[in-house]
Structure formats: C-alpha cells, structure tokens
Amino acid sequence: MADIKYQIIKIPVTQAGESVKFSADSDKLFKRITGLSASLPDEKAIPGCTLELKIADKEIFPEEWELKMITSGQAVSPNDRFFTSVQEEAHGNRIDGRFTDGRVPGITYPYLAKLYLRLEEKV
Amino acid sequence: MKTPSWKIIQFDVTESNDIIRIDGKLPAHLNKCKGIFFSVKNYLDTRLSEIPELGEISLRFNSRKTHPVHDTIAYSKVPIGKRPEFKKLSQKLLPNQPVTGYYLDYGKAVTRGGVFLPYTVNIYFECEELKTQDDGQ
Numbered sequence: 001m002a003d004i005k006y007q008i009i010k011i012p013v014t015q016a017g018e019s020v021k022f023s024a025d026s027d028k029l030f031k032r033i034t035g036l037s038a039s040l041p042d043e044k045a046i047p048g049c050t051l052e053l054k055i056a057d058k059e060i061f062p063e064e065w066e067l068k069m070i071t072s073g074q075a076v077s078p079n080d081r082f083f084t085s086v087q088e089e090a091h092g093n094r095i096d097g098r099f100t101d102g103r104v105p106g107i108t109y110p111y112l113a114k115l116y117l118r119l120e121e122k123v
Numbered sequence: 124m125k126t127p128s129w130k131i132i133q134f135d136v137t138e139s140n141d142i143i144r145i146d147g148k149l150p151a152h153l154n155k156c157k158g159i160f161f162s163v164k165n166y167l168d169t170r171l172s173e174i175p176e177l178g179e180i181s182l183r184f185n186s187r188k189t190h191p192v193h194d195t196i197a198y199s200k201v202p203i204g205k206r207p208e209f210k211k212l213s214q215k216l217l218p219n220q221p222v223t224g225y226y227l228d229y230g231k232a233v234t235r236g237g238v239f240l241p242y243t244v245n246i247y248f249e250c251e252e253l254k255t256q257d258d259g260q
Contacts, residue, residue: 043202047166064131064245066162072206083206085249087124104166 003122005030011099011113019100020113026055028092030119035082037116038070045111046071048102056093060086067099067113082118090119125251128153132222132246133164136178139230139239144223145182149248151218156184158209158249161196163242170235174198177231182224182246185217192224196244198232209249216250 009024026033033055040046049067053060061069072081099113132147149156161180175197182192191214232240 073204086126
C-alpha cells in the first residue's frame, strides 16, 4: 500500500497586490507529487490571486494562472479538493513559485496563503 | 500519467458591449489542445451575484481552419465551491498557427448604480505534446 503525505508551503502576504516569491523542496522520502491544492484564510480574497509554479525547473502553472483553479470550498470533500492533473516527481525536487495577491477590497492583511502538495509512494 | 501543459491567452474588456479581437499563439511544440476554460480574473462588485452570460466567445484554431469553440462566459461573486474543471476539447494543433476569434461583452458587468466594470478574461488551454517515434534518436 502506497504511503501518502500532505506537505504545506506557507506564503506570507503583507499588503494588497503584493507579489511574493517562494521556494521549497518536496519531501525527499516520497517519489511523486500527485495533487495540488491551495487555500487562503479568507476565501473572499481568492479572486484575482495568481500562482506561477515550477517543479524541478519545469513550468507547471504559467504567469497569470489564477489561484482559484486549484481551490475549493469547504463543502467539497477533502480528497476532491486536490488538482490531480499535476503528476510530477517529488524526490526532494525544488518547488519555485510566485504568488500575487488579487487586491480584493476589504481583505485583512497580512495573511498566509497555503499551497498543499499530496505526495505518494514512500521511498 | 503526464502533467498537461497549460497556456493562457488574456484580454481586457474596457467598455460595455465591446467586441474584442482575440489573436494568440500556442507554443509550437504542443500538438493537441484537450481542454479549455474561461475565467474572469478580477473581482467585480456587480449588481448581480451571478451572471451566467457575461459575454460570448468564439475561437478558431490553426489559422481559422477549425472552429471548435463558441460559448458564453459566466461570472460569479459567490465564493468558490467546487474547483473549476476544463471543458473537454480534442483539437489538433499545427505548429505556429494562431488561435483567433472574438469576445462580445453583453454589458452585464455593472454596479448597483449601473456603471460598467472593466474586467480581464483568461482563456486557459490545456495542451499536450505528443512524442513522435523520432524522439530520443
């Protein structure tokens, strides 16, 4: 039975419209990234937010990719929240990205955006 | 299972009932478009919470040889429920051939006071690169 791990990458956002670069290493004890998901503390902040993403220097999400493409509401079951079209090698591969806030009026700053990786197949 | 390649063509709508010409290209190494999704990128404080038909879009591929997409674009202020899904397509892509078309705004992106709200549309293309038998030689 394949082991599964959920890894979080936390991205601090301090002001409206901020563009934040981030990077992290996927867990080297797992072979594959089999899904991605994201959340913000206030779902009203999601419109207009974008997430560029590379895994091991390969472009996954291009510039202008909206965060809402990989987010779901609380009514969605946890397993269905993951964007499973992304199937990439983990093995400690570098994850690089840029998160840009959508400037929705009325949002409180600072906040932590979160990117979730689902990892499978323990080494 | 291989991760698809996603590309975005973006355009701005600045006036009510405007007709926007769409003219873009997808990278030459991509052979097939297997999904498409339309999204209004920014937050619009519209009078209506949900606008099922914000505008109409038409797209032709490969220098207008095929016309697989004629659709409407919706907008919702309601927070995200289920994650968006790509609409299925099965469109062969010829290298360096443009994707062209138009977008017609229906004039519904207005505030409670009737003022038009400019917006940006992202067209997402979910594509794949089919390897040929010559690859790796």
